Amino acid sequence: MPIIDAVLDDFFWRALIGGLGVALVAGPLGCFVVWRRMAYFGDTLAHSALMGIALSFLISVPLNVGVIITCVVLAVALVLFSRSRALATDTLLGILAHSALAIGLVTLSFMPDVRVDLTGLLFGDLLAMSRDDLLWIYGGAVVILALLAALWRGLLMSTIHEELARVEGIPVERLRLVLMLMFSLVIAVAMKIVGVLLITALLIIPAATARRLAHSPEHMTFLAMAFGFVSVGGGLTLSWHLDTPAGPSVVVTAFCVFLLIYGGARQTRS
Amino acid sequence: MTEPLVTLEQVTVAFDDRPVVDRVNLRLGRGDIITVIGPNGAGKTTLIKAILGIQKLTSGSVTLAEPLTVGYVPQHLSLETTLPLTVRRFMALSGRSQDECQAALNKTGVGHLMGSSIHHLSGGERQRLLLARALARKPDLLVLDEPAQGVDINGQAALYDLIRQLRDDLHCGVIMISHDLHLVMAATDKVICLNQHVCCSGYPADISHDPAFIETFGQPVAESLAVYHHHHNHHHDLHGDVVSGQASATTVSDSHGECGHAHH
Numbered sequence: 001m002p003i004i005d006a007v008l009d010d011f012f013w014r015a016l017i018g019g020l021g022v023a024l025v026a027g028p029l030g031c032f033v034v035w036r037r038m039a040y041f042g043d044t045l046a047h048s049a050l051m052g053i054a055l056s057f058l059i060s061v062p063l064n065v066g067v068i069i070t071c072v073v074l075a076v077a078l079v080l081f082s083r084s085r086a087l088a089t090d091t092l093l094g095i096l097a098h099s100a101l102a103i104g105l106v107t108l109s110f111m112p113d114v115r116v117d118l119t120g121l122l123f124g125d126l127l128a129m130s131r132d133d134l135l136w137i138y139g140g141a142v143v144i145l146a147l148l149a150a151l152w153r154g155l156l157m158s159t160i161h162e163e164l165a166r167v168e169g170i171p172v173e174r175l176r177l178v179l180m181l182m183f184s185l186v187i188a189v190a191m192k193i194v195g196v197l198l199i200t201a202l203l204i205i206p207a208a209t210a211r212r213l214a215h216s217p218e219h220m221t222f223l224a225m226a227f228g229f230v231s232v233g234g235g236l237t238l239s240w241h242l243d244t245p246a247g248p249s250v251v252v253t254a255f256c257v258f259l260l261i262y263g264g265a266r267q268t269r270s
Numbered sequence: 271m272t273e274p275l276v277t278l279e280q281v282t283v284a285f286d287d288r289p290v291v292d293r294v295n296l297r298l299g300r301g302d303i304i305t306v307i308g309p310n311g312a313g314k315t316t317l318i319k320a321i322l323g324i325q326k327l328t329s330g331s332v333t334l335a336e337p338l339t340v341g342y343v344p345q346h347l348s349l350e351t352t353l354p355l356t357v358r359r360f361m362a363l364s365g366r367s368q369d370e371c372q373a374a375l376n377k378t379g380v381g382h383l384m385g386s387s388i389h390h391l392s393g394g395e396r397q398r399l400l401l402a403r404a405l406a407r408k409p410d411l412l413v414l415d416e417p418a419q420g421v422d423i424n425g426q427a428a429l430y431d432l433i434r435q436l437r438d439d440l441h442c443g444v445i446m447i448s449h450d451l452h453l454v455m456a457a458t459d460k461v462i463c464l465n466q467h468v469c470c471s472g473y474p475a476d477i478s479h480d481p482a483f484i485e486t487f488g489q490p491v492a493e494s495l496a497v498y499h500h501h502h503n504h505h506h507d508l509h510g511d512v513v514s515g516q517a518s519a520t521t522v523s524d525s526h527g528e529c530g531h532a533h534h
Binding site for chain 2: 034035036037153156157159160161163164166167168208211214215216217219220
């Protein structure tokens with residue numbers, strides 16, 4: 001179809017379509033980040049994405065694959081480490097987040113042949129979205145949304161009360177692992193748009209904004225998606241017209257929506 | 271004799287080699303209400319979690335009848351306020367029908383709260399909600415961790431009455447932890463006094479003058495509980511500590527023959 005080709009040939013439209021796809025999954029997953037107080041955890045995973053990129057170059061696999069593998073390994077390591085309770089979780093996360101980022105940067109500097117746009121990776125790049133990336137994003141979105149729909153009751157129940165869920169026969173540990181996998185996947189696909197440093201913002205700001213208006217978990221999820229769409233759409237448009245970096249523009253838009261809702265909306269907590 | 275719902279054999283849970291639950295044996299059948307009492311840090315919650323299968327055992331075994339539906343009322347319902355949740359939704363997450371959920375809420379006296387936000391409930395309402403949630407599952411075994419927490423005095427008695435009535439309606443087994451000694455003594459079939467190991471166990475009337483019980487909870491508590499059955503079989507020294515008289519010396523050594531620890 002020529003019209004679709006024309007749209008997909010335009011890098012702005014590619015970025016927008018990709019960004020909306022990311023917002024589609026960032027909404028519900030962001031809600032879980034907020035509910036389970038995993039903001040810092042998500043940040044750590046996102047930071048490790050850079051290590052994943054370096055790894056991908058080292059062993060020549062596609063970037064997305066390298067990032068997903070690194071995130072999953074780190075997520076599992078984190079869960080195991082935090083069980084030993086030798087260090088407080090936030091200390092542990094801080095150590096791993098910044099070490100992973102630093103290791104990624106150092107490793108990349110050792111590879112002079114590899115041309116990477118570091119700013120683009122850290123803060124997102126409007127121009128970087130390829131047709132392949134779109135396939136990754138929407139493929140990932142379908143997988144994540146299908147998983148969420150299938151596992152919704154269990155995920156929600158283990159978020160509300162883990163022990164109660166366990167007694168009721170919900171496989172809490174396995175669900176936690178699935179959730180980690182979904183985070184890794186969303187980080188890998190969101191990296192191009194908002195950059196590794198700002199992915200957590202795209203997860204938690206729309207979800208936090210949605211909390212103000214939501215009266216059920218599902219309602220909050222859909223609102224978070226909607227606020228994600230607004231943030232991505234507004235941010236990329238801003239970036240396009242004012243030549244600002246894509247990721248920060250998206251986050252600034254999300255923040256403005258947040259302020260607007262919290263400043264303007266009547267208190268309707270439920 | 272019917273099949274027991276729960277059988278514990280020599281159940282031990284140790285954290286860093288320190289036993290928190292030490293060689294506990296227990297049998298609970300349908301229609302039984304067993305209350306676990308004991309001082310803070312006595313391992314009561316750990317024992318209950320071991321029964322529920324959410325606490326790994328160091329040794330020993332927990333055997334549950336099959337199939338067994340368990341209703342659990344946890345100690346706290348600490349809710350994340352970022353998660354918008356109504357009573358209706360929380361009940362529906364049990365996987366039971368709307369009618370069953372409403373019936374369970376009515377039974378625990380909070381049927382009118384169906385549409386309320388879970389974040390706006392008082393402590394007592396939360397406990398009743400949790401009880402309703404456990405009830406909606408039509409449990410064979412009801413496990414409650416300090417069910418009367420945050421409930422006022424009148425409400426507490428009503429809550430224990432309710433638990434007893436539920437036991438009759440569902441013909442289930444009940445095991446609960448409680449600090450409300452007076453109410454427990456009136457409402458329960460059997461009491462287990464836990465202080466890592468089982469200090470003493472038995473019927474409320476008997477247990478309140480068991481020397482091990484008196485040493486764990488102190489003479490004033492024991493006396494106030496045992497008004498109807500109290501016999502002086504010991505006296506106190508100047509510090510108020512129990513000094514066993516001649517007559518009860520045998521009893522003391524009997525009930526503590528296997529403990530191997532010092533009571534203070």
